Amino acid sequence: MWQNFPLFPDQASTLAGDVDALYFFALGVAAFFSLLIAVSILVLAVRYRRRGPDQVGVPERANFLLEIAWSVIPLAILLFLFFWGARVYFDLSRPPGDAVEYFAVGKQWMWKFQHPEGNREINELHVPVGTPIKLTMTSEDVIHSFFVPDFRVKADVLPGRYTTVWFEATKPGRFQLFCAEYCGAEHSRMIGRIVAMEPHAYQAWLTSGNAGQTVLASGEELFAALACNTCHRADTNVRAPLLTGLPGSEVRLLDGSVTLADDSYLRESILRPAERIVAGYQPVMPTYQGQVSEEQLLQLIAYIKTLGAAGPAAGAPEGQP
Numbered sequence: 546m547w548q549n550f551p552l553f554p555d556q557a558s559t560l561a562g563d564v565d566a567l568y569f570f571a572l573g574v575a576a577f578f579s580l581l582i583a584v585s586i587l588v589l590a591v592r593y594r595r596r597g598p599d600q601v602g603v604p605e606r607a608n609f610l611l612e613i614a615w616s617v618i619p620l621a622i623l624l625f626l627f628f629w630g631a632r633v634y635f636d637l638s639r640p641p642g643d644a645v646e647y648f649a650v651g652k653q654w655m656w657k658f659q660h661p662e663g664n665r666e667i668n669e670l671h672v673p674v675g676t677p678i679k680l681t682m683t684s685e686d687v688i689h690s691f692f693v694p695d696f697r698v699k700a701d702v703l704p705g706r707y708t709t710v711w712f713e714a715t716k717p718g719r720f721q722l723f724c725a726e727y728c729g730a731e732h733s734r735m736i737g738r739i740v741a742m743e744p745h746a747y748q749a750w751l752t753s754g755n756a757g758q759t760v761l762a763s764g765e766e767l768f769a770a771l772a773c774n775t776c777h778r779a780d781t782n783v784r785a786p787l788l789t790g791l792p793g794s795e796v797r798l799l800d801g802s803v804t805l806a807d808d809s810y811l812r813e814s815i816l817r818p819a820e821r822i823v824a825g826y827q828p829v830m831p832t833y834q835g836q837v838s839e840e841q842l843l844q845l846i847a848y849i850k851t852l853g854a855a856g857p858a859a860g861a862p863e864g865q866p
């Protein structure tokens with residue numbers, strides 16, 4: 546609808562229309578009331594102008610009905626906007642269950658992407674049309690922000706943390722990607738594009754490129770190379786929590802608190818294992834800080850998340866001394 550209207554970016558994702566509808570509704574409400582107030586001021590100023598030098602004003606009497614009306618009507622409009630906005634916000638922030646996970650790492654001053662199939666790209670991300678894509682993102686250095694106006698998605702990308710955006714492209718095309726957080730001298734050149742392709746074209750693109758290893762295979766290889774499995778398994782003398790079923794579960798810690806084993810917790814446990822020790826275990830794990838890159842961390846975590854969701858074997862060793 547806004548393709549030829551230069552003020553507005555293309556609507557190229559499933560949620561772009563929802564965001565715009567909300568925006569235009571809010572804009573319409575603001576324009577309507579601004580106009581109403583401006584016209585009222587003019588009309589009333591002319592109508593009740595002083596007509597003679599001896600004319601005196603009449604004191605205004607309180608009109609409770611009017612006062613209630615101008616309190617309740619704006620309240621109703623704002624509440625309506627609030628609930629509508631909350632709904633759009635939730636839709637934007639919760640990827641659908643069938644979303645495919647891609648990975649992004651921001652650094653001064655480029656975007657590095659990896660497909661689940663293993664393909665890597667810099668400043669360009671090819672995606673299939675009609676598939677929800679969940680991007681798990683982190684930064685190697687400072688705060689960046691992933692912003693694709695045509696998809697109406699924007700999320701900060703922070704060092705030491707994982708943030709996500711999700712989108713489903715609705716049509717093929719090349720869509721501008723910006724860094725929307727000032728991140729240094731070349732911030733304005735930290736741009737790229739999302740290339741949305743029809744599924745068959747995307748498959749052809751995937752296989753034409755040098756895929757290398759899938760993210761999971763890389764993660765599995767790292768898991769073995771870093772010897773994670775020498776401790777994190779049942780039949781060993783070194784007591785370390787089993788990782789099976791750990792991701793996404795709740796973990797009881799040494800200090801009695803409970804934490805959610807999300808991506809950030811897994812990341813922290815690899816880099817600074819002494820920070821949050823699982824109850825019943827000794828802080829014997831060495832740090833892997835400096836030995837694994839952000840990309841490798843993403844691969845490791847993606848692999849650990851496939852270790853099955855079986856039982857409460859993970860962090861909560863009930864009955865342990």
Ligand code: CUA
Pocket residue numbers: 651652654688689690724725726727728729732733735
């Ligand atoms: Cu990265 Cu601005």
